[in-house]
Amino acid sequence: MLVNGSRCPCALQTGWFQYDHIVPAALSDDASLENCQVLCRPCHAAKTVMDVGVIARVRRMRDRHLGIADRNRRPLPGSKASPFKRLIGGGVIRRDTGERLDKRSS
Known part of the structure; x- marks a missing residue:
């Protein structure tokens, strides 16, 4: 799936696909097949960029909720x-x- 929700137009070829967690592993402990999808390399790279931002935001929110201060701030x-x-x-x-x-x- 692309960012806008449409399917990727790429045909999957040997060596040009990667497995991805639908919900990032850093946010859930779900390592089941239901949380797995096959993406072409460009789509996987684009999704990973979005996931990194979401993971960082969730960790900041969790730390703020727990009262953990950022020592670099x-x-x-x-x-x-x-x-x-x-x-x-x-x-x-x-x-x-x-x-x-x-x-x-x-």
Whole structure:
């Protein structure tokens, strides 16, 4: 099946087809024949690209639900989670110590 739901026009030839999980194995533990389909290589590559995005989104949602934080994610500059605070006058201070980090002294 193609992305738009129509069938692939390619004729299956020896060596030019691959087996694929209809529902990705990373999302379900279903390794049965009912979850298997035969695709030509280009269709399998296109489906895999879509599946990778869906798998990543599902994992992010699961982690967020479980309260697992992404260790590579840094807080946005100036947000409440940031160690720095930008003042209305244009200065910058550290939230924990109140130390002024810009060149102007108060």
